Protein backbone atom coordinates (compact mmCIF):
# COMPACT_ATOMS: atom_id res chain seq x y z
CA UNK A 585 0.00 0.00 0.00
CA UNK A 586 1.38 3.41 -0.99
CA UNK A 587 0.58 6.53 1.05
CA UNK A 588 -0.47 9.50 -1.10
CA UNK A 589 1.04 12.43 0.76
CA UNK A 590 -0.41 15.20 -1.43
CA UNK A 591 -4.03 15.59 -2.56
CA UNK A 592 -4.40 13.74 -5.84
CA UNK A 593 -6.99 13.26 -8.56
CA UNK A 594 -7.78 9.57 -8.52
CA UNK A 595 -9.81 7.44 -10.92
CA UNK A 596 -11.17 4.13 -9.73
CA UNK A 597 -12.46 1.54 -12.19
CA UNK A 598 -15.40 -0.43 -10.85
CA UNK A 599 -17.93 0.51 -8.18
CA UNK A 600 -18.28 -2.93 -6.63
CA UNK A 601 -17.25 -3.55 -3.04
CA UNK A 602 -13.60 -2.53 -3.34
CA UNK A 603 -14.17 0.44 -5.62
CA UNK A 604 -16.70 1.98 -3.23
CA UNK A 605 -14.64 1.27 -0.11
CA UNK A 606 -11.50 2.61 -1.68
CA UNK A 607 -13.30 5.74 -2.90
CA UNK A 608 -14.61 6.33 0.63
CA UNK A 609 -11.17 6.07 2.19
CA UNK A 610 -9.51 8.29 -0.43
CA UNK A 611 -12.27 10.91 -0.34
CA UNK A 612 -11.97 11.06 3.44
CA UNK A 613 -8.25 11.65 3.05
CA UNK A 614 -9.04 14.70 0.89
CA UNK A 615 -8.36 13.34 -2.58
CA UNK A 616 -10.50 14.18 -5.59
CA UNK A 617 -12.02 10.85 -6.54
CA UNK A 618 -13.91 9.72 -9.65
CA UNK A 619 -15.38 6.25 -9.97
CA UNK A 620 -16.14 4.72 -13.38
CA UNK A 621 -18.55 1.81 -13.32
CA UNK A 622 -19.47 -0.28 -16.35
CA UNK A 623 -22.93 -1.11 -15.01
CA UNK A 624 -25.54 0.68 -12.89
CA UNK A 625 -25.56 2.04 -9.35
CA UNK A 626 -27.40 -1.15 -8.31
CA UNK A 627 -24.07 -2.97 -8.68
CA UNK A 628 -25.69 -5.39 -11.09
CA UNK A 629 -22.26 -6.21 -12.51
CA UNK A 630 -20.59 -6.80 -9.15
CA UNK A 631 -19.91 -9.95 -7.15
CA UNK A 632 -20.61 -7.69 -4.17
CA UNK A 633 -24.32 -7.58 -5.07
CA UNK A 634 -24.80 -11.34 -4.92
CA UNK A 635 -22.16 -12.07 -2.29
CA UNK A 636 -19.96 -10.46 0.36
CA UNK A 637 -22.60 -10.94 3.05
CA UNK A 638 -20.96 -13.52 5.27
CA UNK A 639 -18.04 -12.59 7.50
CA UNK A 640 -16.85 -15.98 8.65
CA UNK A 641 -13.10 -16.44 9.00
CA UNK A 642 -13.28 -19.76 10.86
CA UNK A 643 -15.76 -21.21 8.35
CA UNK A 644 -13.64 -19.92 5.48
CA UNK A 645 -10.49 -21.38 7.04
CA UNK A 646 -11.57 -24.73 5.61
CA UNK A 647 -11.04 -23.46 2.09
CA UNK A 648 -8.45 -20.71 2.28
CA UNK A 649 -4.97 -19.95 3.58
CA UNK A 650 -4.12 -18.60 7.07
CA UNK A 651 -3.29 -15.09 5.84
CA UNK A 652 -6.77 -14.66 4.35
CA UNK A 653 -8.31 -15.98 7.56
CA UNK A 654 -6.40 -13.39 9.58
CA UNK A 655 -7.59 -10.65 7.21
CA UNK A 656 -11.15 -11.92 7.73
CA UNK A 657 -10.69 -11.70 11.50
CA UNK A 658 -9.43 -8.16 11.17
CA UNK A 659 -12.30 -7.35 8.81
CA UNK A 660 -14.81 -8.48 11.42
CA UNK A 661 -13.52 -5.84 13.82
CA UNK A 662 -13.50 -3.14 11.09
CA UNK A 663 -17.01 -3.61 9.66
CA UNK A 664 -18.97 -2.15 12.63
CA UNK A 665 -16.68 0.92 12.67
CA UNK A 666 -17.05 1.41 8.95
CA UNK A 667 -20.81 0.95 8.85
CA UNK A 668 -21.23 3.44 11.71
CA UNK A 669 -19.71 6.14 9.50
CA UNK A 670 -22.16 5.66 6.62
CA UNK A 671 -25.18 7.84 5.90
CA UNK A 672 -27.67 4.96 5.95
CA UNK A 673 -28.31 2.00 8.22
CA UNK A 674 -26.69 -1.28 7.20
CA UNK A 675 -27.77 -4.51 8.84
CA UNK A 676 -24.88 -6.19 10.67
CA UNK A 677 -24.89 -8.96 13.23
CA UNK A 678 -22.25 -11.06 14.85
CA UNK A 679 -24.22 -14.06 16.03
CA UNK A 680 -21.97 -16.78 14.67
CA UNK A 681 -22.13 -19.32 11.89
CA UNK A 682 -24.19 -22.48 12.06
CA UNK A 683 -23.14 -25.47 9.94
CA UNK A 684 -25.70 -28.29 9.65
CA UNK A 685 -25.76 -31.54 7.74
CA UNK A 686 -27.91 -34.59 7.13
CA UNK A 687 -26.92 -37.94 8.61
CA UNK A 688 -25.64 -39.26 5.27
CA UNK A 689 -23.15 -36.37 5.09
CA UNK A 690 -21.57 -37.17 8.46
CA UNK A 691 -18.22 -38.22 6.95
CA UNK A 692 -17.88 -34.87 5.13
CA UNK A 693 -18.93 -33.03 8.28
CA UNK A 694 -16.24 -34.82 10.30
CA UNK A 695 -13.63 -33.89 7.72
CA UNK A 696 -14.77 -30.26 7.82
CA UNK A 697 -14.64 -30.15 11.61
CA UNK A 698 -11.15 -31.69 11.61
CA UNK A 699 -10.07 -28.89 9.28
CA UNK A 700 -11.60 -26.28 11.60
CA UNK A 701 -9.79 -27.81 14.60
CA UNK A 702 -6.49 -27.99 12.71
CA UNK A 703 -6.77 -24.36 11.62
CA UNK A 704 -7.56 -23.33 15.16
CA UNK A 705 -4.36 -24.99 16.35
CA UNK A 706 -2.47 -22.91 13.76
CA UNK A 707 -4.37 -19.77 14.72
CA UNK A 708 -5.54 -20.03 18.37
CA UNK A 709 -7.28 -16.66 18.16
CA UNK A 710 -10.02 -18.33 16.10
CA UNK A 711 -13.07 -19.19 18.24
CA UNK A 712 -13.60 -22.76 19.44
CA UNK A 713 -16.40 -24.46 17.54
CA UNK A 714 -19.26 -26.00 19.48
CA UNK A 715 -20.91 -29.26 18.54
CA UNK A 716 -24.71 -29.28 18.81
CA UNK A 717 -27.37 -31.97 18.87
CA UNK A 718 -31.00 -31.51 17.79
CA UNK A 719 -31.98 -29.61 20.93
CA UNK A 720 -28.99 -27.28 20.78
CA UNK A 721 -29.69 -26.56 17.13
CA UNK A 722 -33.29 -25.66 17.89
CA UNK A 723 -32.15 -23.28 20.61
CA UNK A 724 -29.68 -21.60 18.30
CA UNK A 725 -31.93 -21.48 15.25
CA UNK A 726 -35.61 -22.27 15.92
CA UNK A 727 -36.39 -21.76 12.21
CA UNK A 728 -34.72 -25.09 11.47
CA UNK A 729 -37.65 -26.76 13.30
CA UNK A 730 -35.99 -30.07 14.09
CA UNK A 731 -34.91 -30.74 10.51
CA UNK A 732 -31.31 -31.47 11.50
CA UNK A 733 -29.95 -33.70 14.22
CA UNK A 734 -26.41 -32.38 14.29
CA UNK A 735 -24.43 -29.27 13.58
CA UNK A 736 -21.57 -27.08 14.70
CA UNK A 737 -21.77 -23.53 15.85
CA UNK A 738 -18.87 -21.15 15.13
CA UNK A 739 -19.24 -18.26 17.57
CA UNK A 740 -18.48 -14.64 16.80
CA UNK A 741 -18.81 -14.79 13.03
CA UNK A 742 -20.86 -12.13 11.28
CA UNK A 743 -23.23 -11.27 8.48
CA UNK A 744 -24.14 -7.99 6.87
CA UNK A 745 -26.65 -6.87 4.25
CA UNK A 746 -24.44 -6.41 1.21
CA UNK A 747 -27.06 -4.55 -0.87
CA UNK A 748 -27.79 -2.11 1.94
CA UNK A 749 -24.05 -1.62 2.25
CA UNK A 750 -23.61 -0.81 -1.44
CA UNK A 751 -26.50 1.68 -1.33
CA UNK A 752 -25.20 3.33 1.86
CA UNK A 753 -21.73 3.63 0.33
CA UNK A 754 -23.19 5.26 -2.79
CA UNK A 755 -25.08 7.81 -0.71
CA UNK A 756 -22.07 8.61 1.47
CA UNK A 757 -19.74 8.92 -1.51
CA UNK A 758 -22.15 11.35 -3.18
CA UNK A 759 -22.21 13.49 -0.04
CA UNK A 760 -18.42 13.48 0.10
CA UNK A 761 -18.31 14.83 -3.47
CA UNK A 762 -17.06 11.68 -5.17
CA UNK A 763 -18.05 11.71 -8.84
CA UNK A 764 -19.78 8.45 -9.72
CA UNK A 765 -20.02 7.65 -13.43
CA UNK A 766 -22.48 4.82 -14.09
CA UNK A 767 -22.63 2.84 -17.35
CA UNK A 768 -19.12 4.06 -18.07
CA UNK A 769 -16.69 1.20 -18.66
CA UNK A 770 -13.05 2.32 -18.73
CA UNK A 771 -9.61 0.77 -19.11
CA UNK A 772 -6.43 1.90 -17.34
CA UNK A 773 -5.08 2.97 -20.74
CA UNK A 774 -7.88 5.59 -20.89
CA UNK A 775 -6.02 7.61 -18.27
CA UNK A 776 -2.79 9.58 -18.33
CA UNK A 777 -0.76 9.74 -15.14
CA UNK A 778 -0.47 13.24 -13.69
CA UNK A 779 3.01 14.82 -14.16
CA UNK A 780 3.82 14.30 -10.48
CA UNK A 781 2.90 10.63 -10.68
CA UNK A 782 4.91 10.29 -13.89
CA UNK A 783 8.00 11.81 -12.25
CA UNK A 784 7.75 9.49 -9.30
CA UNK A 785 7.41 6.57 -11.68
CA UNK A 786 5.93 3.42 -10.24
CA UNK A 787 6.08 4.65 -6.63
CA UNK A 788 2.58 6.07 -7.14
CA UNK A 789 -0.43 4.09 -8.31
CA UNK A 790 -1.49 4.98 -11.84
CA UNK A 791 -4.87 6.67 -12.08
CA UNK A 792 -7.54 4.22 -13.03
CA UNK A 793 -5.89 1.24 -11.40
CA UNK A 794 -8.44 -1.31 -10.19
CA UNK A 795 -8.28 -2.68 -6.64
CA UNK A 796 -9.41 -6.03 -5.30
CA UNK A 797 -9.92 -7.49 -1.87
CA UNK A 798 -10.68 -10.98 -0.66
CA UNK A 799 -13.17 -11.28 2.09
CA UNK A 800 -14.87 -13.89 3.96
CA UNK A 801 -18.23 -14.97 5.30
CA UNK A 802 -21.90 -17.39 6.47
CA UNK A 803 -25.16 -17.37 8.71
CA UNK A 804 -26.49 -17.90 12.29
CA UNK A 805 -26.51 -17.66 16.44
CA UNK A 806 -25.44 -19.35 19.74
CA UNK A 807 -25.78 -22.09 22.40
CA UNK A 808 -24.04 -24.61 24.69
CA UNK A 809 -20.57 -25.95 23.93
CA UNK A 810 -18.94 -29.27 23.09
CA UNK A 811 -16.16 -30.37 20.77
CA UNK A 812 -16.47 -31.56 17.17
CA UNK A 813 -18.74 -34.57 16.54
Ligand SMILES: Cc1cc2nc3c(=O)[nH]c(=O)nc-3n(C[C@H](O)[C@H](O)[C@H](O)COP(=O)(O)OP(=O)(O)OC[C@H]3O[C@@H](n4cnc5c(N)ncnc54)[C@H](O)[C@@H]3O)c2cc1C
Pocket residue numbers: 597598599600601602603620621622623627628629630631632633634635636637638639768769770771795796797798799800801802
Ligand atom coordinates in the same frame (compact mmCIF):
# COMPACT_ATOMS: atom_id res chain seq x y z
C1 LIG B 1 -20.53 -16.58 -5.24
C2 LIG B 1 -19.70 -15.64 -4.38
C3 LIG B 1 -19.93 -15.62 -3.00
C4 LIG B 1 -19.18 -14.77 -2.19
N1 LIG B 1 -19.48 -14.74 -0.86
C5 LIG B 1 -18.85 -13.87 -0.09
C6 LIG B 1 -19.20 -13.76 1.26
O1 LIG B 1 -20.11 -14.43 1.74
N2 LIG B 1 -18.52 -12.88 2.04
C7 LIG B 1 -17.53 -12.10 1.53
O2 LIG B 1 -16.96 -11.30 2.28
N3 LIG B 1 -17.18 -12.18 0.22
C8 LIG B 1 -17.82 -13.04 -0.58
N4 LIG B 1 -17.49 -13.10 -1.90
C9 LIG B 1 -16.39 -12.27 -2.39
C10 LIG B 1 -16.82 -10.82 -2.64
O3 LIG B 1 -18.00 -10.77 -3.39
C11 LIG B 1 -15.67 -10.16 -3.39
O4 LIG B 1 -14.49 -10.28 -2.62
C12 LIG B 1 -15.90 -8.67 -3.64
O5 LIG B 1 -17.14 -8.43 -4.25
C13 LIG B 1 -14.77 -8.19 -4.52
O6 LIG B 1 -14.93 -6.80 -4.73
P1 LIG B 1 -14.48 -6.13 -6.08
O7 LIG B 1 -14.83 -4.69 -5.96
O8 LIG B 1 -13.09 -6.52 -6.39
O9 LIG B 1 -15.35 -6.85 -7.22
P2 LIG B 1 -16.92 -6.63 -7.53
O10 LIG B 1 -17.69 -6.46 -6.28
O11 LIG B 1 -17.29 -7.76 -8.44
O12 LIG B 1 -16.95 -5.28 -8.34
C14 LIG B 1 -16.29 -5.12 -9.58
C15 LIG B 1 -16.99 -3.99 -10.33
O13 LIG B 1 -16.18 -3.56 -11.40
C16 LIG B 1 -17.02 -3.28 -12.51
N5 LIG B 1 -16.17 -3.32 -13.71
C17 LIG B 1 -15.57 -4.39 -14.24
N6 LIG B 1 -14.83 -4.02 -15.32
C18 LIG B 1 -14.98 -2.68 -15.45
C19 LIG B 1 -14.44 -1.70 -16.35
N7 LIG B 1 -13.60 -2.03 -17.34
N8 LIG B 1 -14.80 -0.40 -16.19
C20 LIG B 1 -15.64 -0.04 -15.18
N9 LIG B 1 -16.17 -0.93 -14.29
C21 LIG B 1 -15.84 -2.22 -14.43
C22 LIG B 1 -18.07 -4.37 -12.43
O14 LIG B 1 -19.25 -4.01 -13.20
C23 LIG B 1 -18.33 -4.41 -10.93
O15 LIG B 1 -19.35 -3.51 -10.53
C24 LIG B 1 -18.20 -13.94 -2.75
C25 LIG B 1 -17.99 -13.95 -4.14
C26 LIG B 1 -18.73 -14.79 -4.94
C27 LIG B 1 -18.48 -14.76 -6.44
